[in-house]
Amino acid sequence: MKLIVPHIHYLAILPVLILFGGALGLLLATALVRTKVTTRVATAVTALVSLGALAATFVQWSYVASHGATTTVAHAIVLDGFSVVATGVIAVGLFLTAFVAHDWSLREHVSGAEFQILALASTSGAVLMTQANDLIVIFLGLEILSLGLYVLAAFDRHRAKSSEAALKYFLLGGFASAIFIYGAALVYGATGSTNLTSISYFLGSNIVLRPALLYAGGALLVVGFAFKVAAVPFHLWSPDVYEGAPTPVTGFMASIVKVGAFAALLRVLVSALGTQMDTWRPILWVLIVLTTLVGASLGVVQRNAKRILAYSSVNHAGFILLGVWAATLRGTAATLFYVMTYVPVVVATFAVVTLVGGLGDENHSIEKYRGLARRQPWLGGALAVLLLSQLGAPLTTGFYAKFTVLAAVVDAGSSTLAVIALLAAAIAAFFYLRWVMTLYADDDLESTRIVVPPLTGFVIAVGVAATLVFGVWPGPIAALAQHATVLFSP
Amino acid sequence: MHSSLWLTMLLAVPLAGALIAMLVRRTEGRSYLVAVAAASVEMALTVCVVVLYNNHVAGAQTFDFASRHVLSAPFGLAYDVALDGISLFMVALTSIVVLLALLGARDRRREPSFVAWLLLLTSFTMGSFVAHDLLEFFIFFELTLIPCYFIISQWGGAQRSKAALKFFIYTFSGSAFLFVGTLYLGFAHQHQAGGALTFAYSALSATAMSHGTAVWIFVAFLIAFAVKMPLWPLHTWSPLTYAEAPTAGSIEMSALLAKLGSYGLLRFAIGLLPLALPTMRPIVLTLAVIGILYGSALACVTPDLKRLVAYSSVAQMGFITLGLMAGSKIAMVGAVLLMFNHGIITIGFFLIIGFIERRRASYTIKGLTGLQGPAPVLAAVFTVVMLASIGLPGLSGFVSEYLILIGTFGTHAWWGVVGAFGVVAAALYLLWAYQRVFHGRAEGANATMPDASTGERWVIAPVIVLIVVLGVFPQPVLNRITPSVQQLIEHATPAGVNK
Numbered sequence: 001m002k003l004i005v006p007h008i009h010y011l012a013i014l015p016v017l018i019l020f021g022g023a024l025g026l027l028l029a030t031a032l033v034r035t036k037v038t039t040r041v042a043t044a045v046t047a048l049v050s051l052g053a054l055a056a057t058f059v060q061w062s063y064v065a066s067h068g069a070t071t072t073v074a075h076a077i078v079l080d081g082f083s084v085v086a087t088g089v090i091a092v093g094l095f096l097t098a099f100v101a102h103d104w105s106l107r108e109h110v111s112g113a114e115f116q117i118l119a120l121a122s123t124s125g126a127v128l129m130t131q132a133n134d135l136i137v138i139f140l141g142l143e144i145l146s147l148g149l150y151v152l153a154a155f156d157r158h159r160a161k162s163s164e165a166a167l168k169y170f171l172l173g174g175f176a177s178a179i180f181i182y183g184a185a186l187v188y189g190a191t192g193s194t195n196l197t198s199i200s201y202f203l204g205s206n207i208v209l210r211p212a213l214l215y216a217g218g219a220l221l222v223v224g225f226a227f228k229v230a231a232v233p234f235h236l237w238s239p240d241v242y243e244g245a246p247t248p249v250t251g252f253m254a255s256i257v258k259v260g261a262f263a264a265l266l267r268v269l270v271s272a273l274g275t276q277m278d279t280w281r282p283i284l285w286v287l288i289v290l291t292t293l294v295g296a297s298l299g300v301v302q303r304n305a306k307r308i309l310a311y312s313s314v315n316h317a318g319f320i321l322l323g324v325w326a327a328t329l330r331g332t333a334a335t336l337f338y339v340m341t342y343v344p345v346v347v348a349t350f351a352v353v354t355l356v357g358g359l360g361d362e363n364h365s366i367e368k369y370r371g372l373a374r375r376q377p378w379l380g381g382a383l384a385v386l387l388l389s390q391l392g393a394p395l396t397t398g399f400y401a402k403f404t405v406l407a408a409v410v411d412a413g414s415s416t417l418a419v420i421a422l423l424a425a426a427i428a429a430f431f432y433l434r435w436v437m438t439l440y441a442d443d444d445l446e447s448t449r450i451v452v453p454p455l456t457g458f459v460i461a462v463g464v465a466a467t468l469v470f471g472v473w474p475g476p477i478a479a480l481a482q483h484a485t486v487l488f489s490p
Numbered sequence: 491m492h493s494s495l496w497l498t499m500l501l502a503v504p505l506a507g508a509l510i511a512m513l514v515r516r517t518e519g520r521s522y523l524v525a526v527a528a529a530s531v532e533m534a535l536t537v538c539v540v541v542l543y544n545n546h547v548a549g550a551q552t553f554d555f556a557s558r559h560v561l562s563a564p565f566g567l568a569y570d571v572a573l574d575g576i577s578l579f580m581v582a583l584t585s586i587v588v589l590l591a592l593l594g595a596r597d598r599r600r601e602p603s604f605v606a607w608l609l610l611l612t613s614f615t616m617g618s619f620v621a622h623d624l625l626e627f628f629i630f631f632e633l634t635l636i637p638c639y640f641i642i643s644q645w646g647g648a649q650r651s652k653a654a655l656k657f658f659i660y661t662f663s664g665s666a667f668l669f670v671g672t673l674y675l676g677f678a679h680q681h682q683a684g685g686a687l688t689f690a691y692s693a694l695s696a697t698a699m700s701h702g703t704a705v706w707i708f709v710a711f712l713i714a715f716a717v718k719m720p721l722w723p724l725h726t727w728s729p730l731t732y733a734e735a736p737t738a739g740s741i742e743m744s745a746l747l748a749k750l751g752s753y754g755l756l757r758f759a760i761g762l763l764p765l766a767l768p769t770m771r772p773i774v775l776t777l778a779v780i781g782i783l784y785g786s787a788l789a790c791v792t793p794d795l796k797r798l799v800a801y802s803s804v805a806q807m808g809f810i811t812l813g814l815m816a817g818s819k820i821a822m823v824g825a826v827l828l829m830f831n832h833g834i835i836t837i838g839f840f841l842i843i844g845f846i847e848r849r850r851a852s853y854t855i856k857g858l859t860g861l862q863g864p865a866p867v868l869a870a871v872f873t874v875v876m877l878a879s880i881g882l883p884g885l886s887g888f889v890s891e892y893l894i895l896i897g898t899f900g901t902h903a904w905w906g907v908v909g910a911f912g913v914v915a916a917a918l919y920l921l922w923a924y925q926r927v928f929h930g931r932a933e934g935a936n937a938t939m940p941d942a943s944t945g946e947r948w949v950i951a952p953v954i955v956l957i958v959v960l961g962v963f964p965q966p967v968l969n970r971i972t973p974s975v976q977q978l979i980e981h982a983t984p985a986g987v988n989k
Contacts, residue, residue, distance in 0.1 A: 415673075437655075440644055
């Protein structure tokens with residue numbers, strides 16, 4: 001038997017190669033270099049590598065713009081505008097997270113390059129998910145992404161909660177992966193392929209007389225993704241894991257993981273199973289209603305900043321799902337726009353939470369924020385802006401993010417869903433505002449000042465600037481998301 | 491046609507004022523001066539706009555100062571401003587409110603932020619009133635929430651957190667419906683006309699739709715505007731919020747922001763969705779009448795002055811809604827006039843209550859007695875404002891209520907009959923409150939309460955002047971409002987509005 005090596009278009013997988021290469025390089029360096037690789041060096045390498053990946057996406061973009069979307073590695077990897085932009089977002093997310101993690105490591109005396117190595121490897125998995133055109137590749141990406149995260153969640157060895165979070169995440173993530181791969185197997189059984197284009201082609205040219213297998217497979221795939229993006233009722237792990245994991249890791253989970261998972265979900269549902277829209281839309285409808293409402297309502301009763309953000313992230317997942325539900329070009333562009341604007345905001349929010357957490361990463365009660373904006377107007381004000389952006393206030397990107405997904409849903413014909421989601425946003429407004437109110441409270445002005453290290457300060461400034469600048473002037477991002485979607489393949 | 495630069499200036503001046511006020515915050519009191527200067531410039535600009543306004547522009551009907559710039563095509567986002575006779579007086583009210591609120595209800599606690607928020611709020615409110623695009627209106631409408639929220643939650647009374655949250659969540663939920671209705675209308679237009687997504691007022695008003703669709707969108711709009719007004723039964727946030735807000739906040743919200751609701755109802759619900767009117771008219775009229783009676787009844791029994799004005803506002807907003815929805819031109823003109831008059835009267839009420847609160851640290855009716863003795867001037871101005879609110883001929887309230895009621899009698903007599911009881915009730919609760927607070931024998935702190943200072947007299951004087959002038963000589967105002975209302979009705983005529 002002759003082994004046929006498929007043609008590989010290296011530009012398509014360049015960002016993955018850069019990120020994973022960076023991880024391997026750091027790993028080898030820690031083994032080979034005589035002196036210990038310091039956190040400073042590791043962070044610098046991570047930042048450079050993520051900038052390299054970002055630069056690669058520019059090259060990819062110009063290639064896609066002139067040559068159109070292509071697939072490579074036996075059609076398992078796709079290079080299209082959507083994947084390029086999503087990859088760029090992930091690279092930016094990693095760049096910012098690396099800085100937050102740097103200051104966190106110095107504070108917690110976590111030395112060495114392991115954190116950065118794992119983060120780089122995880123990120124390459126997320127990038128792979130955005131480019132996957134095959135259920136197996138999605139699974140690969142998912143696993144590469146998750147394996148690093150399981151360890152990262154446990155990175156704070158001094159705190160039992162961190163290990164608890166990691167174990168929880170590992171067990172439930174393992175379940176989710178198993179469910180996903182089982183779904184992939186069933187879909188393969190029903191359609192004869194794991195390639196998304198082939199599945200789409202098969203379903204477009206055949207009538208499935210006994211669709212039970214296909215439906216079961218599709219449902220399991222959706223459940224697998226729902227676990228990853230923490231959609232209700234598969235969200236139960238997220239508050240505990242968000243609370244337990246080191247705060248920069250939580251920021252990583254809330255941003256980069258979401259981008260990868262949503263990109264893959266969009267490809268599976270819209271590209272591969274687009275013909276079955278009438279079947280999966282009602283399921284997603286229920287999922288969205290539950291996710292937005294439960295996320296918002298449970299967030300109201302939380303008193304821990306990280307748990308609040310966990311439920312806020314559940315609520316946002318519901319909103320991003322709206323774009324998937326629409327299953328139109330507008331919906332896809334909206335999903336992309338949402339994650340593009342959401343990533344810097346959420347990383348910056350967790351950066352502030354990391355700072356307030358203090359030594360030991362323990363001070364996450366909402367009471368720790370009392371009067372923060374009075375004592376430190378810049379830091380507190382930044383958090384207030386970030387929270388208002390997550391709430392969806394006008395003049396921030398959060399408003400336009402909600403605008404685009406809701407517009408897509410209304411255009412696709414369900415005003416009811418849009419109203420329900422917005423009412424959930426009104427419930428969520430409650431906990432964002434209560435937090436903002438705590439920031440501006442009068443009492444407890446005597447607490448100690450929080451030192452803002454330069455790198456973390458930079459990340460917070462970037463998040464605030466991004467949300468305000470593009471909140472006034474959303475055109476460029478929206479145009480980018482639209483162009484990227486025009487180049488969406490297939 | 492005049493340049494739209496005037497309107498842009500109206501938006502920009504308070505914004506610049508807010509910015510400068512924050513920049514000079516280090517020097518004690520300087521922010522306040524900057525804010526007053528900005529509000530004065532705003533007032534001067536407004537006077538110019540009112541004088542310049544031309545109610546017959548070729549091609550733009552009664553809209554003057556119009557211009558449109560598309561900001562972001564994918565969102566259908568545009569900067570589109572225009573002014574007609576209806577928004578003209580809302581713009582005037584906005585300028586008056588901010589100037590008097592600054593002068594009459596100065597709050598020295600963290601003054602720079604306070605005046606900055608107040609100026610921001612002014613800019614956003616201006617934006618809502620001059621917006622000639624549904625989406626733009628919505629964005630400004632939402633934006634007003636943020637300064638309001640901070641003003642209540644940071645400078646309010648004891649229950650300020652609760653009040654601010656309740657206000658925000660209520661209005662935000664209402665806006666959800668407005669937003670979805672807006673999007674729906676925009677897409678309906680795009681599917682019909684093709685081309686890019688647009689929310690331009692003139693484009694949307696040409697959208698054809700089925701009766702059912704129109705009714706649903708109307709309901710969605712109505713919910714948002716009813717919360718803002720507040721219209722019964724969505725008024726429950728207002729008494730707490732008006733009572734807990736600092737005086738300047740109460741003035742802004744009840745005199746001005748409530749009008750955003752009625753203005754939106756007129757401009758966007760009635761103006762864009764005339765098809766829904768036959769179905770919605772009896773429902774909204776009934777709600778309005780219930781609001782009048784309910785607000786009046788509660789105003790009779792409420793224990794403090796701020797809540798009294800809050801409930802009386804519920805009743806007055808009921809009158810405005812009655813006029814807007816009665817389907818008669820006279821009633822609509824009266825309603826627009828009442829929007830302005832009620833604003834002025836409410837400024838008067840809250841300023842006086844603020845003066846009393848400043849002296850006595852209380853505004854409960856029980857704690858205040860016989861203030862007429864020590865403070866005759868305060869009592870006198872309160873009397874004028876009160877009589878205007880009751881609708882005494884010769885004062886401004888009378889003209890507008892009269893127009894509304896005769897208009898309504900012509901088209902929907904029974905609703906008019908029941909609504910007219912509100913006028914009687916207003917006399918009842920206001921005179922009774924006046925008796926309890928100002929009559930009788932003053933004892934203790936009440937007996938030594940100082941009368942209005944010279945500064946306070948100057949602040950309240952414009953209110954009294956406007957109340958009297960508009961009561962005696964409303965014609966210039968009516969001349970500017972009527973053509974615009976006429977035009978709005980003509981658009982709605984196919985759906986059966988009587989001229």
